[in-house]
Amino acid sequence: PKVTLNGFEDSISAYIVPVEKSGYFKPFTQYPSYFTEAQKTQLTQEGRALVEQKVLPLYQNFYDFMTKEYIPNARENIAASSLPNGAEFYENRVRYYTTLNMTSAEVHELGLKEVKRIRQEMEQIIKSVGFNGSFADFLHFLRTDAQFYTTSADQLLKEAAFIAKKADAMLPKYFGKLPRKPYGIAPVPAEIAPKYTTGRYSGSNSDDEPGYYWVNTYALDKRPLYELEALTLHEAVPGHHLQISLNSELTSLPDFRRYGYISAFGEGWGLYCEYLGLEAGFYQDPYSNFGRLTYEMWRAARLVVDTGMHAQGWSRQQAIDFMASNTALSLHNVTTEIDRYISWPGQALSYKIGELTIKRLRAKAEQELGDKFDIRAFHDAVLENGSVPMSILEQQINDFIEAKKATR
Template sequence: MVKSIFKWIGLSLLSVIVLGGAFASHEWYAEKPFMLRSFLDRTVLQQAFESPETLTSLGFLESIGITGHNAELDDDRPEKTDALFAEMKKVKETLLTYDDSDLDESQLLSKEIAMYLLDILLVSEPYRYHNYPVNQLFGIQNGYPSFMDAQHQVNSVGDAENYIARLNKVKVKFSQNLEGLKLREEKGILPPRFVIDRVLEEMTAFVAKPAEENILYSSLKAKLSDAEDISPAEQTRLLNLAKEEIIASVHPAYQLLIDYFNQVADKSTTDDGIWKLPDGDKVYAQALKFFTTTDYSAGEIHNIGLHEVDRIQLDILTILEKENYDVSQGFTAAIETLAAQDEFYYPDTKAGREQILTDYQTILDEINAGLESAFRIRPKASMKVRRIPEFKEKTAPGAYYQQPSIDGSRPGMFFANLYDIKATPKYSMRTLAYHEGIPGHHFQIAIAMELEGMPLFRRISPFTAYTEGWALYTERLAWDLGFQDDPFDNIGRLQAELFRAVRLVVDTGIHHKRWTRQEAIDYMVANTGMAHSDVVSEIERYIVMPGQATSYKIGLMKILELRKKAKASLGDKFDLRDFHDVVLKNGAVPLDILTRLVDQYIADKSSK
């Protein structure tokens, strides 16, 4: 959790240069800048410039000719995290010196959100090693090649040489991460055995391929081919250098982790919940508070999930019965009958997978052209659909979104997992596209990045209940607006909501009620109708990311509750565009603050 907060703080940074907001000398160097926003922006910028990978991801310095950071990798030594905690304590002390009476409404909100983030970060300091930074879902072993592939742009020889420099430095980065793994081992924090088996399988396969088949080589080759001003001779030279570094630097870096996990495998256990770690129950309670931005206990969340599972399953059975399906044997049998029909799947071929990507883009283009009645504000950034890289799709989620660069040179990306063709039937595609793309994550994240007049950290804040709640809300919104009028598309929507309700049950089941991995898999298979391969990936995700999966449904329920309240209070004065303006134009916020903002909107609208 700590690392994710720092990552988001770092990612929220910079656009101050792009937006022309140069700091006065006093505001940059003063112990306490005169303006609160200057202090908050400076704090974020200082963290950003400590992270060359963040600077590459945001992609704004390149437009003014600064590229040296693209030859560097982040310093991942454990001491860097210690230093960040110390720095954040100083930031909190300074933030408290800004008197509320001197701040306007917007500034007060920024201060409140900043304090919320700092408090939840600092209270987690004693448990900063209670995680598994190398796991089957994310970690340096797949994050590094994904970063190089998706975010390191190559438009010149210098860009390619920076790319190769990063290949050369990867062993240092892996060694630093290994230090952190050994610290965790000393504290009795080892991942479950299945996690070790998964990452060993992944890394062993990664180094077993010839260098020319490695994604780090093939990605550079494709980028060089697309570059306009790099001669064939230069391309050959650069690719030869890359091959040498993959063999001399990248493979040995991976071998460090392979050797380590082989060494500790027998020390690991098959206990999966975070309860098995020292103070695991306290850590899970903190995770739930961070991810849901509520004070709901694990028991309350579990019971909400059970109630919602029953409700949504009944809605699905009602539709199936109207479509002449036999529902007499219950939900599992009925949904398995639906899922077994070949008409709902694409051919399990290269052409079939290419058609899926094409159809996703068509779905997104269609809804993007039909949202005038629901939205005034739209992101300027475009969005593209891509396949999740094949080397990691076996253990990756069904889809994910990657934010655009802040200068607009890289669009937002909707990555779809095409590993198991049966994992996403045709009737589920609309819902997935709306969630990850338009008007889901792409609208919310890109709009927040483009907001003017508020501190940088609020443009990409780590409030998962808001961000994922919004994305899940847009699945329902698309149905409300008529984009899923086919009854089977509506079943796809309901299955997606059911999936998030089941998450409430299994996440708390694993980490609070001490369910085994298999018990959680069995419950999810029986209550969702999802492909078994997807269920296994999902349950294993919840094990290494305690609490995160509960944020979706909790956020959705709050946003729907607030929309219902606004409609009931305002009657004919209610305008869906106004409601979405309130939700989107303040950036991501905790759910209690969102409630206050909507209440204020209702009061203001009622008085007119």
Template structure:
């Protein structure tokens, strides 16, 4: 599941969930609840793009200059004040449910404040994410920014005028980065330049940002259509194109010559401390980079051993690398002719696991679920993904599968593990149950922590055999390939940012241990270079969930119930792993 996240990102959709847990442990302090609600409202005003993403239209005309020193100081005060107010509550006198909320909130404020000292605004965007990319998605008319009413169209024009100011500040900040040696690797900058240049057009009607005008609602008056068309052409010509041109020219002429040759963030000022901070932020643990590196190597070795067993099981006599090549080229592993056959194969997976899910989960989502082929206009570059359902039930949770050519869909691509991760019981169960739980404070109900959310989805892949899957060795090989990819990430992410591993060495390590093309490995490694630590969250989260399950199986013996464990895990939504462990330990004590 791919999402732009800082440490908290808010999901949009509300449904109803009635908690059946012990009221003593779940009783809420009304004053604390009011404080959390006030925080959530203030946060949406401060970060209006979060409100837009969530479907809240109140701030759709606002685009704060969030990389300016004035804004950064404003956020520092926001987090400091909220942390101070939180600590006016006596945690010891709170219910178990409120203690969980308190701990999540306290940690979030502390982490956000700590991050401000590293001057990450000196690298305001890169090739993987940042406002110049998000702005294109919003302004295309196909993203979260609505273009249904005249007011919607006028709101976007106000954001456009603010984007110009943001672009100038980005260049000023990048210059400060050059002065202080806080710069991006050159290999990433060369990917950013064409991204900026692609949005520079001579004819405004050819711009990505002309999309909303090409799709003007039919019920707009002739005068509004004419006025808005002229205004959008002017905005593209005078604000948007000059901003992207200026960014592209600056990156090429001034920034690229000063970009660094090294791959790792440890080569910038405070780099080692910054990476330790990012590891803590993304994994929500206090594990050191070295611990994670050692874990990654052990996991790579373990999974390779499992792959060797599958190779022997199917009677392949060559090396593991030759087996990777074989499964990519064997015609028998490409059985599909039509997209509908691929979709039916996924529907069959859902039907196969349905009976066994009942023994693993007592609480299941009310949000409907569908499997769909990714739309033609975006499937060529899309990955399989899960899009959560809407509040009113009008939009189900959707598992999207891109199928540009059904005849090239390989069954060893991990179809069974993919379904468990992206769909059921992975993201669909976790996100839907979180959104449906109206007992949670909103900041918690719409939060996202990758170590928890992606960790859960990866843990769900490990449930395959218990759910009746992975009986076909090639499907199991696909699952192992998916798991290997997450294990390799632990080695190369830490290797790049803490152990002087070069970009080329990281690419080679990835290709040596999983069936991936050089282009695919390069894109992955450059993603890890751009967002240090993010790729660690998946495997670290999954390992922690498996560790907790094993701990309680041993502690509780006959009293351990897997469905009760899963229900308790999912009940309070996304949270840092250290908070999660305290919550689950308290649950185990109650079960005893």
């Protein structure tokens, strides 16, 4: 859809720079000590010529194609249901990304129910901090008050690193098996940062390379600190890094299982880990806890706006207004997210559905096992077979419960 491509050309033009500023030329400015000066000079000349004559023109061609042909001819309608067989296609996407036999209408109603529940918890926090004003006033306060924002990229990265190290310390209490691979923290690459999400986990399939928790340092006034605990627990540990790294270590599985990713499982696990932080002593600051709730609200609102736009005729602005009025996400993040849902129908449904399934299975295990329930064993059981559909996870946890019952 055309509206989702606004500004996309900037992510191409970021590569159309003088040769010396190109990332493709950077390797030709750094040589091992055993290279002679003559070799360096020759390679630098060859590298400069290749970047100038082969690389940069291709980016210019790509830019021209996108701005003159692709974007002007992109469709105006945002809904998947507007495509040929679109309604059936979207219902297929709902089942694919939730890995459950749910309809878009059922997902929409569940989303509205979750939004109502989370909103009540948010209102309690607003009351507890003594804020005088409406819910909208409080969101405006969070989005604009300087105390919630850093003034440098390094400061934001250091805050994320401090939280990540605290998260490392919680792992032995909640997991019996931990991955071998460590992770680092790095900024989202500048070329893609303007249209990129707030944070992301970037894994590695190589034994001699770490995973990375990427933190977006573009537009620092749109990266509030009160969201950082929830973001870190989701993207680093015990969220994506722990789950994906353990998955890759399951050498008994074929590679498509070791390195595959099922959104309902992986993103459901990440959101569950945000919640797990409550038990581990995070979110002591009420604003940080509000940040956790606004992240949970974000995922609940996704159920509403994704199905609203693709199946129920919602406009883009209607979706933006719904999310902006129910979460403390910055307006920049809200519009970025809505455009993501428009261009990737159904994927955003996986997070909340996966989390609710994992929490339901945990509650079942706690109830049926009583004093035999061990949180470390439960988490290991969830992760031990890799990324699986929610229906398969339910079978596995039922087997786990029966096995524990049989032990003395």
